[in-house]
Amino acid sequence: MILEITQENIDEIKDSFLSKDYVLKELVENPFAHFFILKEKEEVIGYLYYSDIYERAEINQFEILESHRNCGKGQFLLDYFLKSIHKDVTLEVKSDNLSAIHLYLKNGFVKKAIREGYYQGVDGILMERKKI
Numbered sequence: 001m002i003l004e005i006t007q008e009n010i011d012e013i014k015d016s017f018l019s020k021d022y023v024l025k026e027l028v029e030n031p032f033a034h035f036f037i038l039k040e041k042e043e044v045i046g047y048l049y050y051s052d053i054y055e056r057a058e059i060n061q062f063e064i065l066e067s068h069r070n071c072g073k074g075q076f077l078l079d080y081f082l083k084s085i086h087k088d089v090t091l092e093v094k095s096d097n098l099s100a101i102h103l104y105l106k107n108g109f110v111k112k113a114i115r116e117g118y119y120q121g122v123d124g125i126l127m128e129r130k131k132i
Helices: 020-029 073-084 098-106
Strands: 002-005 033-040 043-053 056-064 088-094 110-119 122-129
Touching (some): 002 073, 033 073, 043 073, 088 098, 088 110
Parallel strands (some): 056 088
Antiparallel strands (some): 002 033, 033 043, 043 056, 110 122
């Protein structure tokens, strides 16, 4: 089940790897912030945090619990997000996160630029997907 988190349903995050305090702070302080969570049997197993910034959306964080990776759940959450947003989408990913890069390339993202050493010595790859 995928839910969009708002201040009204913040308790859906209870006792998970995603901090309820962090999400609430972002929702209150950032008017562009949006969160989708992926739940399975009442447990949060993934989330996608994005900013809806006028003509584009930017994925800020996207994480699936390690025990739930490589079985289509990340693809399921990304599909939901991409179908709900009708804009160009940008993101940045560490160059050594090969599974994430593969997922993004498979979903129509293209590499646009490199930020050398951006993540404590690891390059960041800027990627973009034009709206379809």
